[in-house]
Amino acid sequence: MNDVLLNGNQYKLLIEASWVTVQLLLYSFAFGCVLALILAIARMSDIKWIRGIALVIVEFARGISSIILLFIIAIAIPYLSGIKQPPLMLLATIALGINMGGYGAEIIRGAIQSVSPGQTEAAISLNLSPLQRLRYVILPQAMRVILPPMGNLTIEILKGTALVSLVGVADIMQMSNNIRQQQLATGIGTLPMLLLNVLVLYFLIAQIINAIFRVAEWRVERRMRGNPALTDEEAAEAMTKLGLEPAR
Amino acid sequence: MTAADNEIDETEYRPHRRWYKRADIVIPIVIIVLGYVLLIALVEPNNFFRPDMEAPSGLIKFDWGYFFGLVPLMLQGLLVTFRATLLGFAVAVVLGFFLALGRRSRFRVLSWPMAFIIEFIRSTPLLVQLVFWQALSRAMDLNISAVTVLAIGLGIHYATYTSEGYRAGINSVDAGQWEAATALNLSPVTTWTRVIIPQAVPNVLPALGNNFVAAFKDAPMGVAVSVPGLLLFANTIKADQFRTVEPYMLIGVGFLMMSIPAAWLVRRLERKVAYERV
Numbered sequence: 001m002n003d004v005l006l007n008g009n010q011y012k013l014l015i016e017a018s019w020v021t022v023q024l025l026l027y028s029f030a031f032g033c034v035l036a037l038i039l040a041i042a043r044m045s046d047i048k049w050i051r052g053i054a055l056v057i058v059e060f061a062r063g064i065s066s067i068i069l070l071f072i073i074a075i076a077i078p079y080l081s082g083i084k085q086p087p088l089m090l091l092a093t094i095a096l097g098i099n100m101g102g103y104g105a106e107i108i109r110g111a112i113q114s115v116s117p118g119q120t121e122a123a124i125s126l127n128l129s130p131l132q133r134l135r136y137v138i139l140p141q142a143m144r145v146i147l148p149p150m151g152n153l154t155i156e157i158l159k160g161t162a163l164v165s166l167v168g169v170a171d172i173m174q175m176s177n178n179i180r181q182q183q184l185a186t187g188i189g190t191l192p193m194l195l196l197n198v199l200v201l202y203f204l205i206a207q208i209i210n211a212i213f214r215v216a217e218w219r220v221e222r223r224m225r226g227n228p229a230l231t232d233e234e235a236a237e238a239m240t241k242l243g244l245e246p247a248r
Numbered sequence: 249m250t251a252a253d254n255e256i257d258e259t260e261y262r263p264h265r266r267w268y269k270r271a272d273i274v275i276p277i278v279i280i281v282l283g284y285v286l287l288i289a290l291v292e293p294n295n296f297f298r299p300d301m302e303a304p305s306g307l308i309k310f311d312w313g314y315f316f317g318l319v320p321l322m323l324q325g326l327l328v329t330f331r332a333t334l335l336g337f338a339v340a341v342v343l344g345f346f347l348a349l350g351r352r353s354r355f356r357v358l359s360w361p362m363a364f365i366i367e368f369i370r371s372t373p374l375l376v377q378l379v380f381w382q383a384l385s386r387a388m389d390l391n392i393s394a395v396t397v398l399a400i401g402l403g404i405h406y407a408t409y410t411s412e413g414y415r416a417g418i419n420s421v422d423a424g425q426w427e428a429a430t431a432l433n434l435s436p437v438t439t440w441t442r443v444i445i446p447q448a449v450p451n452v453l454p455a456l457g458n459n460f461v462a463a464f465k466d467a468p469m470g471v472a473v474s475v476p477g478l479l480l481f482a483n484t485i486k487a488d489q490f491r492t493v494e495p496y497m498l499i500g501v502g503f504l505m506m507s508i509p510a511a512w513l514v515r516r517l518e519r520k521v522a523y524e525r526v
């Protein structure tokens with residue numbers, strides 16, 4: 001058992017480093033969602049060249065491997081623009097966010113198209129502006145379709161965050177390298193067991209994300225169902241409270 | 249039965265040709281198998297990348313001549329990455345089927361641990377898994393090469409994805425088919441090989457194609473276990489010649505030139521299969 005577990009201090013280090021991973025995940029999730037929404041709407045635009053540009057960006061983001069995109073953005077771009085101390089966290093966020101944006105755009109586009117066109121027509125006839133139409137009519141209904149694949153995508157991005165250790169951000173994976181140095185110095189622990197602990201930590205974070213998305217799905221589902229109708233007794237009570245004759 | 253009925257039956261009844269007699273199925277399979285064998289047999293990963301030309305001086309940020317001069321080396325790296333993907337995906341296709349069978353099993357002793365393993369592997373990063381497999385193989389004194397580690401790691405990771413594809417494909421076969429097979433008293437082996445699998449294949453193929461493209465996109469992670477693939481090429485150039493922009497841009501371009509046509513082919517396959525099923 002001593003072989004499998006690390007010591008308390010090492011766990012503390014790993015958990016501190018996991019905060020960096022979670023932060024990176026949150027930032028790239030936010031950036032990815034915004035990008036995905038913009039790209040999804042641009043792909044359904046009436047104007048041909050906007051559709052074309054959005055298609056090119058989506059194909060690029062989906063076609064390129066996240067690790068290569070990360071290296072290009074975090075190593076090649078700072079050199080091209082002559083930045084001496086590149087803000088690695090920001091660059092990693094952009095790389096992961098672009099990746100998420102490409103996949104997310106297709107998910108959101110599919111979901112928006114799955115909402116019945118009658119809803120759009122009704123919103124137009126109610127004189128809602130295009131933005132109001134999207135915000136109050138289309139997106140709330142599309143949310144049911146968006147959330148399950150979005151949860152999977154978020155876990156994919158969580159897996160992607162492990163890559164940033166290769167460009168020098170101090171995330172969980174990077175910290176496990178540091179702990180390995182410590183282990184080598186003290187001669188306690190083996191690398192496979194350390195990595196197994198790291199894998200379990202990632203698994204736990206993924207399960208938390210999963211749970212959050214489950215709750216969100218449940219809430220959206222509940223809202224779509226609407227509130228329960230009043231029973232006869234409740235209706236009668238409410239009517240008497242208002243000073244009206246209960247309806248028969 | 250009148251003569252007219254017979255005539256209609258004659259014209260409408262077309263016995264299905266066996267798949268191995270259909271040119272549109274056999275020719276792609278032969279090409280793929282031949283290409284596969286050639287690639288696996290002939291490509292030997294080289295462990296160093298040394299360009300012939302001099303790097304431009306440090307003041308120039310981007311040099312087209314140098315960029316194009318790196319192309320042959322990049323292609324070597326790309327080929328190694330692609331080969332590792334093919335090897336790994338072969339593992340994933342076979343292993344995924346057994347994972348799917350285990351997951352579908354009626355015995356909870358088998359299906360629950362299987363579900364846990366699939367969930368665990370799916371939700372942890374491939375990068376960590378690759379380093380883990382390498383560390384494990386070293387701890388067990390197995391002398392296996394970096395490319396093999398990448399292939400095995402990629403294979404196990406994507407086996408969980410393909411198993412989900414298989415499961416969805418098998419579940420999409422109509423329940424009546426199972427009932428009919430039971431009613432005809434077919435043995436489990438006959439039921440699987442002659443009834444269920446042939447009908448599940450059209451549903452599974454596009455998912456497999458998507459997984460293959462995804463596996464190819466994850467294959468450059470082999471750099472973590474020092475596979476001489478695309479990223480190791482770029483890292484070597486960076487370390488040797490202090491050029492960063494050209495090699496990283498080049499691998500991006502080279503990668504897109506492989507993955508976008510592949511994704512397009514998968515989408516075509518998806519449409520074709522959907523069309524045939526109607």
